[in-house]
Amino acid sequence: MSGGDGPExxxxxxxxxxxxxxxxxxxxRIVVLIPASLSRKEExxxxxxxxxxxxxxxxxxxxxxxxxxxxxxxxxxxxxxxLATPGSxxxxxxxxxxxxxxxxxxxxxRLSARLRGMPGWVIDYVLVHELAHLLEPGHDASFWAWVxxxxxxxxxxxxxxxxSAAAHLKLPPGYDEE
Numbered sequence: 001m002s003g004g005d006g007p008e009x010x011x012x013x014x015x016x017x018x019x020x021x022x023x024x025x026x027x028x029r030i031v032v033l034i035p036a037s038l039s040r041k042e043e044x045x046x047x048x049x050x051x052x053x054x055x056x057x058x059x060x061x062x063x064x065x066x067x068x069x070x071x072x073x074x075x076x077x078x079x080x081x082x083l084a085t086p087g088s089x090x091x092x093x094x095x096x097x098x099x100x101x102x103x104x105x106x107x108x109x110r111l112s113a114r115l116r117g118m119p120g121w122v123i124d125y126v127l128v129h130e131l132a133h134l135l136e137p138g139h140d141a142s143f144w145a146w147v148x149x150x151x152x153x154x155x156x157x158x159x160x161x162x163x164s165a166a167a168h169l170k171l172p173p174g175y176d177e178e
Contacts, residue, residue: 007055009047013038023050030054062116063123065090072109072127079149084134089127091116099160100126102133118163125156 008029013036023032032050034043063071068089076084087107095101095112102109109130115123128150136143147153 006051009051011043011047021046021050023054025054025058058117068111068123068127071124072131075124075128075150076131079128080131080135080146084131084146086131086134100130102130104134104137107134119159121152122156122159125150125153125160128153 010026010029010031012031012033014033015036017033017035018037019035021032021034023030025031030051032047034046038046065088068091069086072086072089076082076086085107086109089109089111091113092110093113095110095114098112099115100109100111109127111123111126111130115126129147132143132146135146150156
């Protein structure tokens, strides 16, 4: 089933499902689980509702480049005293061994697209980490003092360590140091 301009949708009816309707993404397709007892009209209404909910939720979890820039500016103001203004902040697909990178010369910050879908406080930690490189290029004590101003720094480092371990990946440089 396809909604024309929208995503491909697969509807799965279940005789065991009585009242609940749920949806999830499976690759490029959205799967909607509904009770077998629903009419075609009810099915169409629920599919529309569930696709809208899922897409809204995904948009919250997958900020755009503009959203990242606004986030970075807010984090800079809140935790770094406005001293680390980035020139640009964007998602990139080509960072397989890093969570993010910063080029202090042109003040660009790039975040790995692997972060998309992770909790906002983890993305914020990576942004603060990269913003701190605009103030301190290395990973020395001065650098970590800036990063530690972010209250969820330790929690986010733990999350990234756990994620990397579960995915059998080596943690990128700078995210496991103190």
